[in-house]
Every structure is written in C-alpha cells, then in structure tokens.
C-alpha cells in the first residue's frame with residue numbers, strides 16, 4: 155500500500171510503498187478515505203512532544219471503509235463506513251472502567267502517534283475502537299470527529315463540565331476550538347472566543363460564540379471583564395497551551411473558576427501558589443477522549459450541533475505542502491488528506 159512515512163525528525167514525509175498492516179484476531183483493516191492533519195503531527199515531525207519509533211506513519215484523524223476483518227470480529231462487515239477512537243487501551247483497568255480511557259495504565263498507543271496511522275491506503279484498529287460513521291456524515295467531516303471533535307467533547311463535558319449560563323472563554327478558535335465553542339453553546343453557556351488574528355476571529359465567529367476577542371488588539375482580561383460586568387469567566391478552555399495563553403486565561407477567570415488545558419507545549423504554568431490558593435482555582439488537563447466521547451462526538455455531528463470545518467483538502471502526494479501551509483498559519487479550519495479511490 156501507499157503511505158506517507160516519517161523517516162526522521164524535521165525531514166519531509168516520503169510517500170512510498172509499504173506492507174499492509176497484518177490483522178490480529180480482534181482487529182479490523184480500514185481503507186482510509188480521509189485523514190485530518192493536527193498540530194500534534196507537526197510537533198511529532200519537529201521532534202517535540204511524542205516520539206514514535208521510526209519509520210512511522212502519522213495521521214490520527216482518519217475516516218474510512220472496512221476492507222477486511224479479523225477472525226474474531228463480528229461487529230463489522232466489509233464496506234462499513236467507520237471512524238476510530240484513536241486510544242488503543244486495555245479496556246479493563248480502573249481508568250478504562252471509569253470513562254477515563256486516555257489515562258489507561260496498560261496503554262498500547264494512539265493511532266498515528268505511537269502506532270502507525272492514517273496517512274496510508276489502510277490502517278488497522280481493534281474492533282472495539284471503531285464506530286459506524288452514519289451515512290449523513292461525509293468522510294471529510296467524519297475524519298475530524300476522530301480527534302478535533304472527540305477532544306472537544308471530552309474537554310467540555312468531562313473536564314470543564316460546562317453547564318447552562320456558565321461564562322466560557324475559549325482560547326484558540328482553530329479546529330478543536332471551533333468544536334469547543336459549538337458544544338459549549340449547545341450546553342447553554344455564554345461563550346467568548348479568543349483569536350490572535352482578525353482573519354481567524356472572523357472565522358471563529360461563524361461557530362456561534364457570543365463574541366470573539368482579538369488578542370492582538372485587545373487585552374483579554376479587560377475585554378472579558380467588561381463583557382461580564384467585572385465578574386470574569388467561570389471556565390476557560392485553552393486550546394493553545396502556551397505561557398501567553400495561560401496568562402490570558404488567568405487574567406480572565408474569576409475566583410473559584412476553572413481552567414481546562416487542551417493545548418500541549420513544554421511551557422510551564424505562570425502562576426504563584428499564593429494566587430492559586432487564595433482564588434481556589436481549578437486547573438485541569440484534558441487529553442483527547444475515550445470511546446464514549448467518540449459516540450457523543452458522532453451524535454453531535456450527525457444532529458448538526460457540531461459542524462466540522464474542513465477548509466483545505468490535499469491529496470496524499472501533497473502532504474508536505476499541507477504541513478507547510480499549517481505551519482505558515484494559512485489554514486482556517488481543518489486541513490485534510492484525501493486518499494485516491
């Protein structure tokens with residue numbers, strides 16, 4: 155099969171012939187239709203964050219069609235349209251049993267991150283990690299479910315526990331942030347977005363927040379204060395994860411508030427323990443999402459609550475150009491790779 159293979163840090167991916175994945179008893183082979191590109195892919199390629207064994211096939215946001223099933227699989231048939239939950243977990247440990255699968259203590263790896271992923275004609279996954287993609291959802295929008303929508307469901311519902319009338323500040327209105335805004339609005343919250351550029355702010359506004367603050371021209375803390383009569387945000391969901399974004403979040407959250415971090419970088423938290431204690435702040439990390447989050451993500455897209463925004467489509471052969479466009483900040487929604495039929 156054809157795949158875009160990572161051979162080294164900071165080297166372009168090489169599109170080449172590789173062997174098809176071999177199926178185990180409980181696994182399913184999926185013919186990739188579309189695979190989204192995420193900031194995490196760029197981090198892996200740049201040698202920051204996750205470090206897969208090389209050579210490696212990236213791509214953790216695929217959708218596709220079942221091509222073959224392992225001997226022990228009865229739930230799926232050839233031709234089924236599917237989307238994966240990318241966390242290949244044991245399903246049995248404390249965290250798996252309590253819907254905190256991304257904390258699995260016997261973790262086997264995430265599709266496209268530690269395990270070969272979707273920038274290929276085929277990828278394989280355990281049957282328990284695959285879910286039917288309803289006919290109503292196209293493969294492009296469906297691919298975004300696997301990472302951007304699932305991550306947003308987990309952050310908004312499990313970690314931030316957004317409820318009606320909460321004031322929620324969403325920092326970063328790209329792929330994940332757009333889903334976060336839509337799910338938080340659906341929960342009945344008042345939602346403010348933060349974007350660093352006017353063009354991004356304009357795109358972010360399409361996803362239904364009450365206001366998008368342009369952080370290049372406005373002070374985020376002051377803007378939130380004036381929007382809330384001096385009170386501040388109940389919840390901050392930070393999709394960026396830098397010292398700068400967390401400083402913005404801390405300036406906007408009111409005492410007793412909650413900050414949920416989705417963006418992952420090496421930056422540390424710019425906060426004194428004094429401020430943390432006297433303000434009784436909750437600062438929570440959020441990592442991707444488990445299988446129940448995937449089920450809910452599919453429902454949210456099917457029912458139209460979340461509309462994934464696929465802004466740019468590249469064939470597999472142009473994957474390095476796609477990465478470059480993301481790096482340059484030219485992509486306003488999700489960029490995806492499509493596989494030839």
Ligand SMILES: [Zn+2]
Pocket residue numbers: 192193194195214301302
């Ligand atoms: Zn991702």
Ligand SMILES: [Zn+2]
Pocket residue numbers: 243244245246247248249250257258259260261
């Ligand atoms: Zn487990």
